[in-house]
Amino acid sequence: MFTSSAGVFLFGLLAALGGGSVGAAIGANYAFVLTGFSVLTSWGVFAATGNTFGFDYLAFGPFMGPHIAFAGGVAAAIYARYRGRLADGKDVNTPLAGLGHPDIMLVGALFGAFGYVCQIGVSHIPWFGTHTDSVALTVLLSAILARLVFGGIPGAGLFKGSLHNAELFPPEATTFPAKIKPGPNGRWLEWQERPSQLFTIGSTFGVLAGGASLFLAANVGARLTDLGFANDLAARNANTFVFGISAIVVLFLITNRNMPVQHHVTNIAGLAAVQFFPILMGSTFADFTWTATSTWDSHEWLMAFLALLVAAVFGIFAAGLGEFCARLWYDRGTSHIDPPAASIWLSNTVVVSLAALVS
Template sequence: MFTASLGVFIFGLLAAIAGGAVGAAIGGNYAFVMTGFMVLVSWGIFAATGNTFGFDFLAFGPFFGPYVAFAGGVAGAIYATYKGYMTDGKDVNSPLAGLGKPDVLMVGSLFGVFGYLVQIGISYIPWFGKHTDSVALTVLISGLAARWMFGGVKKQQLFTGSMHNPELFHEDASSFPAKIKPGPNGRWLEWQEKPSQLITIGSLFGIFAGAASIFLAANVGAYLTSRGLPNHLAAANANSFAFGISAIIILFLITNRNMPVQHHVTNIAGLAAVQFFPLLMGSTFASFKWTATSTWDSHTWLMVVVALIIAAVAGIVAAVLAELAARLWYNRGTSHIDPPAAAIWISNTLVVTLAAWMS
């Protein structure tokens, strides 16, 4: 969207400068919660008009796109810790405007611009840019870059941050999985790190998201068709609805409630459901015509059940990948490197590539 002309590009760039600062000012997680609200607002706009500008600018663009606003909050927190303004570089909950330090907000702006440019660059990579989640990958790259820049010795060393702090591996461990096992040096979500917990969260939230995504793809798609608008746009954005709900749930996590963090699960499970359902119906995602659920026969509903099973599996994969990313980067680290973002871009690439190959 933001490469249509030089003017549009500069408009987006200025919005990203502000968006990164806003994310730092209100705190990374609060910015991400706002992303969730923007997704729901965008769905209302889309269902009413058939236009995706809400998704393109408000939810996943430089206004409150995670690669701008959330990433700005993450970078601002580790920078503030490096400068000695705060003590915990992983604290993406606290609004950084409360520090009263303009330079923290400026760092948020710089990383907002960084995210804006990197996301556009990824989207233009041949093949890969269309077969991955460039937003999630940018969030991960931004977090890695922020730690590399500001994760060293406070006020002394720039560009020396350790990505996963191997000096804090379990000393008595003989294998790599044992070395990175959660322990006294840090945990991401201790109520969601065991295999049984990951399978439960991944599968059930996966079905939850898959069902919502297919329902929206079918019924909103049919409604848009009746108005002479493209049928496939609802399916292309369907997985964002449950993702938005999951993002809003982070608000309750901020209030010290042990909420499940599962936006990576709902994002990928919803994507898998709408990508594979057309294949189960003997078509492809690009050519399948979505019809209202009221017109479906028993065979169609049976294929929906299969699609939800696929969504559950995809949700489990995303949950496991996020925990792996937490053990690699987050648990022992000095800053927030987002485990869900790592899981989303890998899982998205797997789902989209497999669906394209099967079609």
């Protein structure tokens, strides 16, 4: 959307400066919750009109795109710690405007602009740009950059941050898994870090997301096809709906409830269900003709059942990968490097590539 002309690009860039600053002002997690509401609003517009501007500009663009608003808030938080104005650089809940220092919001603005440019760049990489989630990857790259720049000892100089903070590895650990095991030096979410917890959350939320995504792809897709839109338009966006609901759940996490963080699970499980259902039906994602579920026969329902099992498998995969990324980058770190974003871009690449390979 933002590469059709220089004017459109500059419009988006200026808007991204605002989005990143606002994300810092209200706090990264609050900005992400607004992403969730923007997704659901955009789905209403999309289902009614077939227009994707809500996704392109509101939910995943300069308004509340995670790579802009959330990432701007994340970078501003570690900058505030570096300047001695915030005790914990991983605090992505505090609205940073309340600290009273405009430079913190300006850092958010700059990282919002970085996210805008970076996401466009990633999406234009041959093959890779169309086989990954460029927004999620940009969230990860932005957080890594912020950690490296501002994550050192406060006031001791820039570009002294560490991705792993290896000095906090347990001294008695001899293997890498033991070194990154959650413990007193940090943990992400202790109520979803064990294999049994990850299996349960990944499978159940995965099935939930897979079913919703299939219904949206089929029913909204059939309606939009009748209106003259591309047959797979709804399917290409179907996994974002439950992702939006999962993003709103973060609001309850902010209020000190031990909510499951599972937007990486629902995003990837919904994607897997929609990608593999056409393959199970003997077609490819690009060529499959979506019809409303009211016209499915018993064979299609059986293949949909198998697609939900695929969704559960990839939901578990995404959940486990999120916990691994938390142990790798987040637990001992000085700033928030988002485990779900890391999981989404890696899992998305696996799902889309594998579906293309076997179709």
